[in-house]
Amino acid sequence: MTAHPYMANSAPDLRQELLDAVGVADPEELFTQIPDDHYMARPLSLPPALASEGELSRHLRRTLSRNVDCEQALSFLGGGVWQHHVPAVCDEIAQRTEFVTSEWGTPASDLGRNQAWFEFASQLGELLELDFVALPVYSWGCAAGHAIRMASRITSRSSVLVPANLDPERMAVIRTYCGFEIAIETVAIDTSGRLDLADLEAKLSEETAAAYFESPGSLGVIETEAERIAALARSAGAETIMGVDPLSLGVLAPPGQLGADIAVGSTQPLGVHMNCGGGAGGFIASRDEERYAREYPTLQVSIAPTAVDGEHGFTMTLFAQTSYGQREHGKDWTGNSVYLWAIVNAVYMSLLGPEGFADLGNLIFARSHYAAARIGELPGASVRWDGFFKEFVVDFERPVTEINAALRERGIFGGGAISEKAALYCVTEVHTEADIDRLVEALAEVTA
Amino acid sequence: MSYHAARWDEPIVLELGRPGRRAQVFEPAPPADLPESIRRATPPALPEMSEFEVQRHYLHLSQMTLGMMGVNLFGTCTMKYNARLNEHIAARPFISELHPDQDDETLQGVLEIVYAFGEILNELSGMDQFVFQPGGGADAAYTHACVTRAWLEARGELGVRDEVITTIQAHPCNAATAAAAGFKVVTLPLEEGGYASVEALQAALSDRTAALMVNNPDDMGVYNPDIKRWVELVHEAGGLAFYDHANFNGVMGRLRARELGFDACMFMLHKTFGAPKGGGGPAVGAYGCSAELEPFLPRPIVRRDGDRFALERDAPQSIGRVREYWGNVPVVVKAYSWARAMGAEGIKDAADLSVLANNYMEKRLLAIRGVSRSHPDATSPRMEMTRYSLERLTRDTGVTVFDVQNRMVDFGVDAFWLSHEPWVLPEPFTPEPGELWSKEDIDLWIDTLERIVDEAYRDPELVRTAPHNQAIHQVDGTRVNEPDVWATTWRAHKRKLGAAVA
Numbered sequence: 001m002t003a004h005p006y007m008a009n010s011a012p013d014l015r016q017e018l019l020d021a022v023g024v025a026d027p028e029e030l031f032t033q034i035p036d037d038h039y040m041a042r043p044l045s046l047p048p049a050l051a052s053e054g055e056l057s058r059h060l061r062r063t064l065s066r067n068v069d070c071e072q073a074l075s076f077l078g079g080g081v082w083q084h085h086v087p088a089v090c091d092e093i094a095q096r097t098e099f100v101t102s103e104w105g106t107p108a109s110d111l112g113r114n115q116a117w118f119e120f121a122s123q124l125g126e127l128l129e130l131d132f133v134a135l136p137v138y139s140w141g142c143a144a145g146h147a148i149r150m151a152s153r154i155t156s157r158s159s160v161l162v163p164a165n166l167d168p169e170r171m172a173v174i175r176t177y178c179g180f181e182i183a184i185e186t187v188a189i190d191t192s193g194r195l196d197l198a199d200l201e202a203k204l205s206e207e208t209a210a211a212y213f214e215s216p217g218s219l220g221v222i223e224t225e226a227e228r229i230a231a232l233a234r235s236a237g238a239e240t241i242m243g244v245d246p247l248s249l250g251v252l253a254p255p256g257q258l259g260a261d262i263a264v265g266s267t268q269p270l271g272v273h274m275n276c277g278g279g280a281g282g283f284i285a286s287r288d289e290e291r292y293a294r295e296y297p298t299l300q301v302s303i304a305p306t307a308v309d310g311e312h313g314f315t316m317t318l319f320a321q322t323s324y325g326q327r328e329h330g331k332d333w334t335g336n337s338v339y340l341w342a343i344v345n346a347v348y349m350s351l352l353g354p355e356g357f358a359d360l361g362n363l364i365f366a367r368s369h370y371a372a373a374r375i376g377e378l379p380g381a382s383v384r385w386d387g388f389f390k391e392f393v394v395d396f397e398r399p400v401t402e403i404n405a406a407l408r409e410r411g412i413f414g415g416g417a418i419s420e421k422a423a424l425y426c427v428t429e430v431h432t433e434a435d436i437d438r439l440v441e442a443l444a445e446v447t448a
Numbered sequence: 449m450s451y452h453a454a455r456w457d458e459p460i461v462l463e464l465g466r467p468g469r470r471a472q473v474f475e476p477a478p479p480a481d482l483p484e485s486i487r488r489a490t491p492p493a494l495p496e497m498s499e500f501e502v503q504r505h506y507l508h509l510s511q512m513t514l515g516m517m518g519v520n521l522f523g524t525c526t527m528k529y530n531a532r533l534n535e536h537i538a539a540r541p542f543i544s545e546l547h548p549d550q551d552d553e554t555l556q557g558v559l560e561i562v563y564a565f566g567e568i569l570n571e572l573s574g575m576d577q578f579v580f581q582p583g584g585g586a587d588a589a590y591t592h593a594c595v596t597r598a599w600l601e602a603r604g605e606l607g608v609r610d611e612v613i614t615t616i617q618a619h620p621c622n623a624a625t626a627a628a629a630g631f632k633v634v635t636l637p638l639e640e641g642g643y644a645s646v647e648a649l650q651a652a653l654s655d656r657t658a659a660l661m662v663n664n665p666d667d668m669g670v671y672n673p674d675i676k677r678w679v680e681l682v683h684e685a686g687g688l689a690f691y692d693h694a695n696f697n698g699v700m701g702r703l704r705a706r707e708l709g710f711d712a713c714m715f716m717l718h719k720t721f722g723a724p725k726g727g728g729g730p731a732v733g734a735y736g737c738s739a740e741l742e743p744f745l746p747r748p749i750v751r752r753d754g755d756r757f758a759l760e761r762d763a764p765q766s767i768g769r770v771r772e773y774w775g776n777v778p779v780v781v782k783a784y785s786w787a788r789a790m791g792a793e794g795i796k797d798a799a800d801l802s803v804l805a806n807n808y809m810e811k812r813l814l815a816i817r818g819v820s821r822s823h824p825d826a827t828s829p830r831m832e833m834t835r836y837s838l839e840r841l842t843r844d845t846g847v848t849v850f851d852v853q854n855r856m857v858d859f860g861v862d863a864f865w866l867s868h869e870p871w872v873l874p875e876p877f878t879p880e881p882g883e884l885w886s887k888e889d890i891d892l893w894i895d896t897l898e899r900i901v902d903e904a905y906r907d908p909e910l911v912r913t914a915p916h917n918q919a920i921h922q923v924d925g926t927r928v929n930e931p932d933v934w935a936t937t938w939r940a941h942k943r944k945l946g947a948a949v950a
Contacts, residue, residue, distance in 0.1 A: 004794055006529040006722070006786075008886030009801050017887060022807045027800035030807050030829040031702065033671035040704045046571055047564070049791020053533055056789055060537050060781070066557035069545040073554070077547040080772050087472055089499060093506045095535060101516035102727040103525055104865065107925075108918035109453065109857035112512030113727050118936070119461045125937035126462075126492040133937050135728075138583035139772045172769035176594055176746075180630055215486075224486055251480045253488050275538075276558060277548030277773025278730060288940045290931050299728070300936045302928040306921040307913065313923035317934045323586070323624030325869060328633040333624035335586025336718065340726030343506070350461050350502045351471040354491035359473070365480035389480075408551060416549045429474055 004051065070274070074435055075413035078391050078426025079218075080140070080169050080266070081274045084247070085430055087351050090271035094344045107304075107313045113343065114314035117301050120342040123349035124283060127249045127357070128263050129256030131288035134298035136267050136281045136342050141170035143264035143282030144212060144243060145177025149332055150262065150284075150295040151210035151239040152182050159183040159207045161238075163195055167218035182209065193221035193385035193393075195229060204236035210262075214243035215252070219384075219424060220368075220391030222252065230259030246270055246283075248389050250357025251365065262286045271348025272341050281338035281345075297322060297332035360429060364390050367436065368427035374440045375425070380447030384422070391426045393418065398447060406446035412439055451518075451860040454511040455919040461505055462938045465497035472499070493939070512919045515727075518860035519889045523833045523878030524619075524667050525865065526697045527885075530724035534785045538778035548773040552758045558777060559757035563750045565784040572795075573693075573713050574706025575736035580717075580775030581746050585694060586621035587770055588714035588733025589661065591746060592690045593629035594767045595712065595737065596659045598744040599688065602765060609658040609687065615644045617668065619694055620868055622661040631658055638872060642670035642823040649678055657687040665695050667868065667878055668822045669806065669830030679709035688712065688741075696720045697882060698803050698832030701796030705736075712737040722786030723779045730776040732783070748774045798883040802832040805881035805890060810834050812894045813879075818844060818901050822873045833880035835873060838901075842875045847904040847911045849875045854922060855903070855914035859896045 003011040009018060024030060050056040070083050077083070093099065102113050121133035137143050148160045160178065162171070164186040178184060185203055188196040195213050204211065211233040215223035223229070230240040242260035244252075247269045255263040267281035268274070286292035302317035323330035352360065372392045376383040384393040396403055400417035407414040415425035427436065480487075497505075514520075520527050538544065546558060566578040582588040593612070600606040612626035615636045623633045634652045636644035643666065660682045665671040672678070679689045691705040691713035697720050705713040717723045718731040725731075737745065747766045748759040759774065790798065807829050813819050818841030821834060842848050853863035867876035881890050904911045913922065927933040932948070935941035 004790070004797070006531065006789065007794075007798060007801055007883045008889070009805060009883070010797060014887055015801070015804075018801075018804050018808045022804060022811060024807075027804045030803045031831075033665070033673065033828045033831065034699070034702065035673050035676075038673075038676060038703050038708060040574075040702060041707055044571060044701050044792035044796065046568055046792040046795070047788065049794055050788045051791070051794075053531075056785060057533055057537070059788070060533075060561075060785055061542075063560055064537070064540070064542040064557040064781075066560070067542045067546060068550070068554035069541045069543075070547055070550075071541045071545045075547055075550075077549050079549060081547055081549075083545070083547065087499075089471075089503045089506070091539065092503065093510065095539065096507070096510040096513075098510045098513040098515040098517055100535065100724045100726055101520075101530055102513055103515075103520060103522045103527065103725050103862065105514060105727075106853055106857055106863045106915075107923040108854065108915045108920050109514040109862065110727070111919045112458075112509030113515075115458070115460070115512075116506065116509050118938075121936045122460065122462055122938035123492075123494055125939050126494055129492075131937055131940040131943065138587060138729075141769070141772050142583075169769060169772040173772060176768055176770055180597065222482070222486060224483060226486070249488065249492065251482065251488055253486050254492070257489075273544035274547050275544055276546035276555075276777035278776035278778050279544075280772055281730075288931075288936075293931065293934070302925075302934045302936055303938075303941050304928050305924050307924060308921045311920055313920045315923045315925040315928060317925075317928040317936065320929070323620050327620040327635075327869065328623040328627035330620070330624055332628050333586050333590060333621055335621050336584030336716075336725075336729040336731035338583070338726075338730045339728035340724075340730060343727075346461070347502065347506050350495055350497060350505070351499065353465070353469075353471065353494045353496045355470060355496070356472045356474070357492060357494070358488075359477070362480050363474045363477040365482075366477035369481075404551070408554070413547070413550060413554075 073411050073413050074438065076415045076425045076427065077413050079416050079424055080167055081277055081279060082269055082426055082428060083274060083430055084269050084428050086271055086273055089351060090344050090347050093347045099340060099343055107315045111313055114301050116343040116346050118303060118314045120346040123346060124285065127246055127254065128285050129254040130263055130285040132293055133285040134296050134300040136283050136338050137298060138282060138337060139280040140264060140266040140282040141173025143284045144170060145174050146297055146332055147241045147262045147264050147284055148178050148182060148210055148212060151241060153295050154239060154291055155209045157207055157209035159185060160209055161185050161187050161203055161211045163187055163189060163213055163217060165189045165217065165219050193219060194223055197225060197228060200229065201232055204232060204238060208236055208238040210239040210241050212241040216245055216248060216389040219393050220388035221385050222387050222389050226258040248361055251361030267341055267345050270345035272344055281341045293318060294321065295331055297334050299334060363429045367431055368392060370433060371427040371436045374436060375443060378444055378447055381443060390428060391424055394423050394425055396421050396447060403446050407442055410442045412442055453918045456508040456512060458505065458508045460938055461495050464501060464505060465495040467496055469496045469498050471497050471502045514857060514862055518862055519885065519893050520862035521879040521881050521885065521893055522862060523865040523880040524694060526719040526880060526882055528722045528882060529884045530722060534782040538781055543778050543781060556757055559750050561784050562780055563752055563757050565780055568787050569715060569734055569736055572700065573736050574704035575713060576739040577742045577745060578734050578736040579745050579749060580732050580734055580780050581771050582733040582735055583771050583776060584729055584731040585714060585716045585733040586625060588735040589621045590625035591735045591770050592712055593625045595741055595744045596688055597629055598765060598767050599741060600658060609656055611656045612659050612661055613652050613657060614661045616872060617666040618661060618663050619692060622692055626661060642668055642826045643672040646674050646677055649681060653681060653685040657685045659688040659690055661690045661692060663692040663694050665698060665831040668835035669833045670826060671831055676708050698799055700799045702799065706738065711741055717779050717783035721783035723782040730779055732776050732779045746770050801883040806830060806832050806834060809879060809881055809890060809894060816898050816901055833878055835876055835878050837873045838875040838877065841901060841904055845904045845908045847908050849877050851911045851914065852900055855900045855911045856896060858915045858917050861893055861896045
């Protein structure tokens, strides 16, 4: 029997050496713990093995080539995963086998990985102007869910206020994380697309653990009253949780400065491909106060001294309060997350630097506003709100499904439907003015 | 000793660079038209570096990461070969540049793979439907807790059945996710054979039982021979039975969770199915269940209609989402590729080789002074891993498992896994050789442990002060849980250092 490339001891001589050393004739003799009536009723029936790498590669490439990806098509989809330029260095580091294969390790032997994690948190902390940053959780929705649960424990209160136009995917995750023990109440959106402060004020109560809002909001509009929202929440004894797009923070004021107690958001824009949604990741950050730090369910590393003066390393902090440390008595729960992406995020933030974030923010602002202005000129389309960053809502006279089907025939993925006749368009630095002109020409045809 | 870890004097990235340098530039754009009140006033204090400086910094950090560059037999995590082909395929735009909200017609290739992989897991487990949305094993356990709630609600028993039963040897995430979903947790202790007794389970079961969440074999390599009876008893009591298949590697190809009676199970694609760990994700906890529970599964689910595939994005009784979108799709593709590379025969052979290699290790390890095995009276061969103890070594020399961990890496051997909390065995360690590692690698691992044990008896200080040939020395974490010391960011560290000096 030919040895399998993934199994060193499948070479016949090696198998025999092991059998001889253990003193059995057949591996079956080692499975005596399993009672006979536990064995499967019929043998496994799986598709035939593709043992040769060439054959397997061909099969995968042939199958996956049936996709149409966002490099082939011109895509304006956003909503929770966004197409951005991924620098080549991010891709190189994401592929480093040392990082890709690392497991738990020790602070010394995986020093490089732990330092990269610390640099993820440190650079994100600079962008957010917040001092305590955890390693990421699965997604923005998961981050918001944990943050709301943290606020509930901190305040001993059990309701949360969220914007009425919150992204439905994130909202569904928040419901799963919080819905059965924390009442989720929505705050109306005013005519400018921002949180209705009168409604917020009316709904803040002694039961409110937190006010959660986003800037830019789920439909792209920048919140201009963040400080006022935080002040209102504070006066009601509630925590302020602010969701942000990290790529906006070169031009928009950071949550730490606006009075947010906890900030959350997606890490995907920071150098991670969309990966069909698998690029998602979420961060949680806060002021570095015990009130918050002692409620984190996450893993995080702290810089720490070593046995040698002047030397430092990085090790887990506040580990004992996690579910690893305390099982059901820990804070929520934790496990594998998206830590490889955290390293990629660190690379991305180092590549951009302060000027890069400012330039990128301005460019995304300019391109998205150019697109909105051009689309707004079309007779069958209008842009609902101004004052946005990266994403904006377009109201059409025809159903979005019809428009998007027609655009698809022209090699364009239109913005995602948010209602029958409204779509959320995402325009970033990857879209040139020529791309946008192409979209507008196509829209002119299909909306006419 | 010939091994030495790479050692670069690599500052924190925030200390690098010089003002004015750039690693990425963008096409020019005018300043965004924003009100002063929301415009960022002070630029973030990020490094200003050239592109090469950034690249080299992170390459240095990667070189100072052991990962699987040496020998890594990290127990419970089933270290496998992470085929390069899969990394190569997943990085290509036909996966990496897909948006999950694209029209199904433009996603036919990836939908077919997700669907086909679900069929493979159905065949391996006997379940009827899998979802890949959970971002890890713990997330799959949480999914089960939420599915259980929805199932109870549909039966009018939510709030009545409010207890989840698990064992002290099940992964902490089972207990933690059940508690996070509002259940009271009942934890069964182990008895002489190394597993909890039927009687203990019977005593715990009642009309308040919502679910059992359990692994088998456990992390000691002990298989609970009464598990079928357990599932029957849980069903008789009116609860659901969830099989945490974290330790699938030793039983794959031999048993099916559904045939044992389980209602749901979970596979970790970043462990058993050859996708990489990434230092802790991106990962997938594939959650599968019976037809009875399918309506409650999170959506989307991939459906097949002839040769077309479509996403079912919602369902009336669904718990909704445990995470945005439909999962870590690249990880699913890698796991599918692994399963196709292995085939049915290869999968069963991997189980054989894993259990064979573990029993080989056990024979050699138990011959080392100071090493003992959990439940010495349980004499049947262990499955794919064995839980050992260095209690005697610690008693004789004062050297602990943590000291030995730190010393192992001096030989290019990744630190062993100890045990989840709580330690039911003193000074525990848990290697798992799996099917990847060669006999030479396994022998190197054992030789290394043998040498360290010998050092511990001859020169315990050498082990206690390890590591000695890493990029840094032993990290002193004694104060990292103190608020005026811990620093998860550079800005916090600088502030606290400043305060300490002042």
